[in-house]
Amino acid sequence: MPPLQSKARAPFYIIISMDKDIQAELETVKLMLGIYCRDKHGARKLCPACSELLSYASARLAKCPHHPKPSCRNCATHCYNPENRARIAEVMRYSGPRMLLRHPLYTLKHYLKK
Numbered sequence: 001m002p003p004l005q006s007k008a009r010a011p012f013y014i015i016i017s018m019d020k021d022i023q024a025e026l027e028t029v030k031l032m033l034g035i036y037c038r039d040k041h042g043a044r045k046l047c048p049a050c051s052e053l054l055s056y057a058s059a060r061l062a063k064c065p066h067h068p069k070p071s072c073r074n075c076a077t078h079c080y081n082p083e084n085r086a087r088i089a090e091v092m093r094y095s096g097p098r099m100l101l102r103h104p105l106y107t108l109k110h111y112l113k114k
């Protein structure tokens, strides 16, 4: 569970940081899907299946009940349905290590956050 004390202290900050977290998480998912799709599906831009997974992820993120939002990998709420969860897990497993090579700074920031 995220700490609750910060919520009472600074509501504005929470709203802003929440948006940033969601943006950052979504940006990461997008990059990872891009790598995965290009390597596995040979598509220049996201293939229909991967775009669908991306919009699913973005819809789930927008509904995340945690403020501030924890990194999804550390989250106790399993908000993805089992099928999409398995798909996104595969994407992460594949693209995670490759992110480090292609977007080192970005990945570092993402991992430091947890």
Ligand SMILES: [Zn+2]
Pocket (backbone or CB within 6 Å): 036, 037, 038, 041, 043, 046, 047, 048, 049, 050, 051
């Ligand atoms: Zn694809």
